[in-house]
Amino acid sequence: MLLDTPICDFGWKAPNFTLQDPAGNSFTMSEQLGENGLLIMFICNHCPYVQRIADRLAEDTKQLMDEGINVLAVMSNDYRLVAQDSPENMQRFALQHGFAFPYLVDEDQSVGKQYKAICTPDFFGFNNQGELQYRGRLDDARMGDSALRVPELLHAMRQIATTGQGPKEQSPSMGCSIKWRD
Template sequence: MALTESTMMELGHSAPDFSLPAANPEVDDRGDAQRSLTDYDEAEVLVVVFMCNHCPYVKHIEDALLDVARAYREEGVQVVGICSNDPERYPDDSFDRMAERTREKDYPFPYLQDKTQDVAKAYKAACTPDLYVFDDSRTLAYRGRFDDTRPDGDEAHGDDLRRALDELLTDGTVTVEQVPSVGCNIKWAPDAKPAHAA
């Protein structure tokens, strides 16, 4: 399996907009299946995670990521998962399979499908998982790894993300070292691989 690193979007970047269908629209009772960046304006912190169903690196952190999302929800942190993998070539990452996964694991956050892959391109996402943490003005304050664990190693704990969230909520800035995330490359549709992922 070829490993890919996060491109580490420049800190201070504004969160690119999105409007995507949720595989689990019931999770936040917003009335329809579409979710947009502005739906989460009230959140103190927004965490956008590019992820998928089949990647062993996502599977490795999945339970710990769900724990982080649940633990920080009461502090005003909103997590949004986005799957940008080509569902034609990777049917495990299809919309129906995404919905199954949210039910199986009781996802506490919306899991959105970026079928056109335009949102992944806007965020310059390269791997799964790829994490972006935006402050209350939706300015990028942290991007990088979830923690220092890997599949077939120690159990995931999310310490890097937790430290970033704690600092952002307490001090409004992040000083923790930001290390690129590592995982499977996003599965781009044929002839759609962007320059940042070349």
């Protein structure tokens, strides 16, 4: 089911969390909130929207990380329901696409619920104060022409790093619904 994310709630404070990657390494959101901000992405392996952008996502996030913007990815799907999203498959997917950012398991789905994540991918861009400044898409293909892509996420995160504020105009992300446990 295709869903859109809501409009950015500018200034919303990021709830802190600690999650582990599939290898058991812990990451705490507040420790990742760097001088230039933090991008938190809700993604999963099986979503065709994420699959389509995975390589681009790896490239763009490497650029952001090189510019001092930290990045975390969270997988909130119930992987018992969708085996393709299991921690073992998360490791494979991350390796296959060259993810340099931590890809974290939201085992009890509490982080996805706290953030009111809607779909995969769902992007949350925070300034260095932990205030939401971007909730949009990776890029905006003008008139369906991939040659005319506008890298919205890159521009937004760079603006947040420089000014502390995100762009007023944002296009909602679109993707598959998060698979919540009953």
